[in-house]
Amino acid sequence: MSIDEKLFTVKSVPDKVSHLKPEAGLCCICDSKACTYVCPANVYEWDKENEKLIVNYENCLECGACRIACERQSLGWEYPKGTKGVKFKLG
Ligand code: SF4
Ligand code: SF4
Structure with a gap:
């Protein structure tokens, strides 16, 4: 099964506010931007133009990888x- x-088997009911809160100042000086490539859901x-991290938190699978990689x-x-x-469909 592909990613x-x-x-496609995952459904999410997003909150009104993001549960992911990066510190903008630290993201600007972050060399790796690891969160942009470890996240399986491309959150x-x-x-580059605005030197800002865009967070599409509605797509988050709550796996925690970004927090570990940051x-x-x-x-x-x-x-x-x-x-x-996130809600996971069974079967
Ligand atoms: S890994 Fe992502 S969240 Fe962490 S400091 Fe770097 S840009 Fe910000
Ligand atoms: S918790 Fe997982 S799915 Fe959610 S933003 Fe972090 S890496 Fe992506």
Whole structure:
């Protein structure tokens, strides 16, 4: 099964605010921008023109990889509240 097929089995109910909170100042001086390539759901994009990290938090699978990979340990990360967040379909 490809990653795209696997992603098709996931449903997400996004919260109104992002549960992923990178520190903008530290992201600007981050060399690796590791979050932009470890995330299986392509949540992070680096906007070169505006020197800003774009966070498409609605697509997050809550795997935690970005937090581990963040070289600055600057990534605030918590589970979405209540019934929000990712749901995995079975079968
Ligand atoms: S790896 Fe961490 S510090 Fe670097 S851009 Fe991503 S969130 Fe920011
Ligand atoms: S928790 Fe996983 S899916 Fe969510 S943004 Fe981080 S790496 Fe991507």
